[in-house]
Amino acid sequence: MPTFPAQPSPANKSIALCVLFPVFFLAILVSHFTLLRLPYFWDEGGYYVPAALDFFRTGTLIPQSTVTNAHPPLPTIVMAGWWKIFGFHILATRVLVCLFAAAALLAVFRLTRTLLGEKAAWVATLLTAIYPVWFAQSTLAHADIFAAAFTLWAIALYLEPSEDRPQLKVAALFSLAALSKETAIVTPLALAIYELSLALRASRNRAVPKIPATKHLKSFAALSAPVLPLLTWYGYHRFKTGFIFGNPEFLRYNATANLSAYRIFLCLYHRIVHLTLHMNMFVAVACAIAAILMPAIAPRARLSHPVVTAISVILAANLLEFSILGGALLTRYLLPMYPLVILICVAIWQSHMARLQWFWLAGLTAVAFLAGIWxxxxxxxxxxxxxxxxxxxxxxxxxIDFLQAHYPEATVLTAWPAAAEISRPDLGYTTHPYKFVAIENFSLIQIQRAASDPSGYDTALLFATKWAPPQNALSLSRHNSANDAKYFDFHLDLLPNEAAAILHGEVVWKTSRGGEWAAILHFPRIVDARLNPPR
Known part of the structure; x- marks a missing residue:
């Protein structure tokens, strides 16, 4: 491994991490108190919770009640084990996710304290905790929060400023991250390539290198090791299902359909925006750029060149990976990268400004992040x-409450994820499963398709499948709508009255909240109710 000099003095490491963990956990519970009993959302109900329930009830790692897509099984195993102890209910799941979110924040604290000192560690950890994307994901049972916790701990140990780093622990943590989310494998592989390049450079160096090539090769081996458990899982999945990377449609949507050069370029642009501008991250980045224009203050703790290089390798690898893979541009795929961006910003503030000044920048960023939550x-x-x-x-x-009160036996026209919400009582929305007819979304084409065969449903549940600014409001993404529709499945949902006119129904209920809306349509059907006497 490269040399990562220790910046803070030992006196700065006065607070034990085992003391901080319950503090972080309780802080997350309190700050997310109103969210802990919410029904399951989006991919929670679409895949992760059903997959864990299948393992919980039948012991199978291959989901039976939802489409298998070859996601590694660690979140499934952890959630099912947790339910065995505390029972299957939503609150138990949310508390489990809070535990992993707290563990991830503890890794951020340790990493920043090691590199920049304790004051910077508190600032970076707090900013990470209230960054809107991180805050929202801190109670959602997506695989990303599990992978983020293991990845950040592995990075924290990898960047330890010591001669003998715990390489087995680094390999184990990166392995657990890859078994939580397959895309997490890119971070150790990128660092492995980095270590290999350092080994080659050290072997060509005629002078005695600071770190011999053999140590870099050991690091290369440790960082490459997480590939083995991931390949083992894929081999097991292939043996059980006949598919290596999930069903063909999942593979097409997330990989093979995304390989055009123009789409990759567009994704890279969006991913850079996600890391540097999205959800008010631009405030932290702008403050860092402004601080760079000021002379550095010596002898402030700052990131060493090897640390900056290693973090840059990690960020670049993840940007490139998620510009190629993934059908949806979800920001949670980059979840462990946001603390690294915040770490870099805090390092720049601290090294270029007086303490009171950079605390003001941290405060300004905190206000921006808190505003972005709402x-x-x-x-x-x-x-x-x-x-x-x-x-x-x-x-x-x-x-769905309205449906249950007024149309308990309805057959419902709707789209995902509401189709899962009304058909699976386990998700927390309904007390009994509904029959449904699914369409992709509520765009004009899909509504016209549904109107061509009205006999299969008698009620419709419509909702906003995409959040976008209102038509009469400022929108910075409107000029990209053509590319977004072509490459990222962006579409315009019809309003309830427009859909009702095409489907020949009536809007019997609707509501809206914060730009999200839902409506119930009912279709009076003429039914032949004649009784034929028996012969």
């Missing part, structure tokens, strides 16, 4: 990037 940006984004996801859950819950 205030939506002027462009389209995924509801799970801030508390808009709560608005979506609430309007869906209200709509």
């Amino acid at each position: 205030i939506n940006p002027p462009y389209a984004f995924a509801p799970e990037d801030n508390l808009t996801y709560r608005d979506m859950i609430v309007v869906h819950q209200q709509a």
Whole structure:
């Protein structure tokens, strides 16, 4: 491994991490108190919770009640084990996710304290905790929070400023990250390539290198090791299902359909925006750029060149990976990268400004992050990037409550994820499963398709499948709408009255909250109710 000089003095490491963990955990529980009993959302209900329930009830790692897509099984195993102890209910799941979020924040604290000192560690950890994307994901049972916790701990140990680093622990943690989310493998592989390049450079160096090539090769081996458990899982999945990377449609949507050069370029642009501008991250980055224009203050703790290089390798590898893979531009795929961006910003503030000045920059960034938790940006984004996801859950819950009260035996026309919400009582929305007819979304084409065969349903549950600024409001993403529709499945949902006119129904209920809306349509059908006497 490269040499990572220790910056803070030992006296700065006065607070034991085992003391901080319950503090972080309780802070997350309290700050997310109103979210802990919300029904499951989006991919929670679409895959992760059903997959864990299958393992919980039948012991199979291959999901039976949802489509298998070859995601590694560690979140499934952890959630099922947790339910065995505390029972299957939503609150138990949310508390488990809070535990992993707290562990991830503890890794951020340790990493920053090691490199920059304790004051910087508190600032970086707090900013990470309240960054809108991180805040929203801290109670959602997606695989990304599990992978983020293991990845950040592995990075913290990898960047330890010592001669004998715990390489087995680094390999184990990166392995657990890859078994939580397959895309997490890119971080150790990128660092392995980096270590290999250092080994080659050290072997060519005629002078005695600071670190011999053999140590870099040992690091290369340790960082490459996480590939083995991931390949083992894929081999098991192939043996059980006949598919290596999930069903063909999943593979097409997330990989093979995304390989055009122009789409990759567009994704790279979006990913850079996600890391540097999205959800008010631009405030932290702008403050860092302004601080760079000022002379550095010596002898302040700052990131060494090897540390900056290693972090840059990690960020670049993840940017490139998620510009190629993944059908959806979800920001949670980059979840462990946001603390690294914040770490770099804090390092720049601390090294170029007086303490009181950079604390003001941290305070300004904190205000921007807190605002982003509740205030939506002027462009389209995924509801799970801030508390808009709560608005979506609430309007869906209200709509399904209306269905249960007025149309308990209905056959419902709707789209995912509401199709899962009304058909799986385990997700927390309904007390009994509904029959449904699914369409992809509520765009004009899909509604016309549904209108061509009206006999299969008698009720419809419509909702906003994409969040976008209102038509009469400022929108920074409107000029990209053509590319977004072509490459990223962006579309415009019809309003309830427009859909009702095409489907020849009536809007019997609707509500909206924070830009999210839902509506119930009913279709009076003429039914032949004649009784034929027996012969």
